[in-house]
Amino acid sequence: AIEWKLQYAQAHDALCSLRSNLCAQTAILKYKDQNLCGQGANMGARNMLKAVEARIEATASTYKHAHKTLVVFAPE
Numbered sequence: 001a002i003e004w005k006l007q008y009a010q011a012h013d014a015l016c017s018l019r020s021n022l023c024a025q026t027a028i029l030k031y032k033d034q035n036l037c038g039q040g041a042n043m044g045a046r047n048m049l050k051a052v053e054a055r056i057e058a059t060a061s062t063y064k065h066a067h068k069t070l071v072v073f074a075p076e
Contacts, residue, residue, distance in 0.1 A: 004073040007073065010062065010066040011067055014060075014066060017059045021055050028045060028049055028052065
């Protein structure tokens, strides 16, 4: 029972983090489209997007693992 609660909390935290990172990605893309021009500025924004995308992938992986564990330890 305690393992399920811990995995539930981890999954919840991962979803919150995923939402936050997706919002950040959207904001960066909108800012880039509306305000940036030139190779240097776009490269900086692209590097920032790569970092956010890496965090999104890591968080999604954490959520997937927590979800699989939740299914195994689901209370009956």
